[in-house]
Amino acid sequence: MAITISLAAEPLPTDEKFNESVDRAWVHRGRASRFFSGRRFRWRRFVATCNKRPGICMLKGSPGASCCNRRCVNLGADSFNCGRCGRKCKFSEICCKGKCVNPSTHRKNCGGCNNRCKRGSTCMYAMCSYA
Template sequence: MASSPRGLGVSRRFLPQQATPTALTSKMTCNKYPRICRKKGSPGPDCCKKKCVNVKTDRLNCGKCGRKCKYNKICCKGKCVNPMTDRKNCGACKKK
């Protein structure tokens, strides 16, 4: 019998796999568990198509899920605005 690198004589494929916290949360989607979007480090508090987003700043979900901003606009406070012409958002959100 050939021994493993550790000298245990047991192949690694027979050792039990441990679930990591990342593996557990990757199986949890916000459509089933909406609170995961409010966890620290989440991209946003809102759930759109099984992904955590911030509808106040997300260009693909601006103001509500599925509302996309056009290519020349950004999402500021849930509204699509043109940063080149908007006086309240000159160049970026909240910049006058």
Template sequence: MNFLKLFLVLAMVMAITLSATTTETSQLPHADREMPTSFRGAGRFLGQKPRPFLTCDRRPEICSMKGSQGPFCCNKKCVDVETDKFNCGKCGKKCGYSKICCEGKCVSPLFNHKHCGRCNHHCRKGKSCVYGMCSYA
């Protein structure tokens, strides 16, 4: 019986202490409150206010803004279908192993004389592209 009384008194003291702390923190200005445990949507620096998470499927105009990865929206991401290996020429078209996306087409930079080693690197007339280099060996 004494244990039960002690337990109830201890529970009441904890409840009063908890409610007093909650009241004090709710009266503090926003900057003095504790940070949330989730940082999803937070800016680069922890002191910044969280920014809303925007995707191009809901707001396609963000793909045409300065600093965007590309003008097309594929799988909620802005991409350039002319150069993106995972969306080459159209959304969802992936280039195979050792191929890159040049001008919206999957090409092998190891043996393509128009895209030797990288996009739009032409080998001179009469030279061949071998292992991504013009006139290898």
């Protein structure tokens, strides 16, 4: 047991020479090594990103119509791009209609987006009229 812990606690080598030797093993003169040169493995594949082709976000099956950081996103529901690109909601919040709200206490989004509590009731612990 003590041997296992002592071996696991040893730091990884961060020496520059170690990193150079690893890089040379994977790539030889700008090409992939023989190990990866088979037909089944492909280094490069065509990936269309929205920064080069903005219309790709309008296609059927796209997560959203807006392009943020080379990804198609829904600004009305994406917690990492809520209302605009790069606007992150806090850990306890969700994005509803482009605004960060706390579903545990928000009357209009109680427990989830567009889940309104009835008039006179409050939202507590993501439930309307908890007590």
